Amino acid sequence: MLLEDVPEGDCLVVSLKEKRLDAVIAASFREALVERIDQGQRNIVLDMSQVSFMDSSGLGAVVFILKHLGHRGRLHICGVTPGVMAVLKLTRMDRVLKTFETRQAAIAA
């Protein structure tokens, strides 16, 4: 699994460089993000612009990260593709996860 970190002000932009966030990589993705939070990152922007498919394991990993951050920080998601948004809406997680069209909007929010 390939992640790219780019610090932007008080945010860490984490880009998932995979086409699929699914059961194959969900656990390692979750652990990688938890490691960043536990190292002190509090404002995370997750760039999913390269992800065209997500299953419930991948979604569960994102939800775990949101819960792990809790009130300590914020998780914003940008670059949500139509395929990923369809699954967010299907599971109604679009009501919980904060999504933004662009990276800059996610950083600024």
Add this chain to the structure above:
Amino acid sequence: MDSPEPLHLIVPATLLDARAATERVVNLCGRFDTEDRARYGTAVMEWLVNVVKHSYCHAAGARITIRAVAGPEAIELMVEDTGLGMAPWQFEAAPCAVVFDHTNISALPESGMGLAIIKSVMDSVNYQTEHGVNRLTAVRRWQR
């Protein structure tokens, strides 16, 4: 529009093979738009992962049989395994939608959404066990 050739796969019960098989099934779904293709692919992956994790418990050497037929009106899917399976009542009892209190972040579900996704995506779905074979059959119409 011509229908693609039916798919008949027998694959190792691993997460990587579940992913590859899902892609093969979704390749039959040219009549869906991007969103429906994503939803359908997610439902297929949910079931295959369920088989790998819960029916076979990642057992080495286990196999999954997958058949998919793209007809004029719908795509029909059949998945068979010979693992532990689940009680039919358990399948029936699963909700038809992912339900949670979106105002309570700490109680959001991180797992257990798979069956609800399958039931909400498919137009009809049936699960049974016969002579040690667990069989899921699911139909999804091209147009709803």
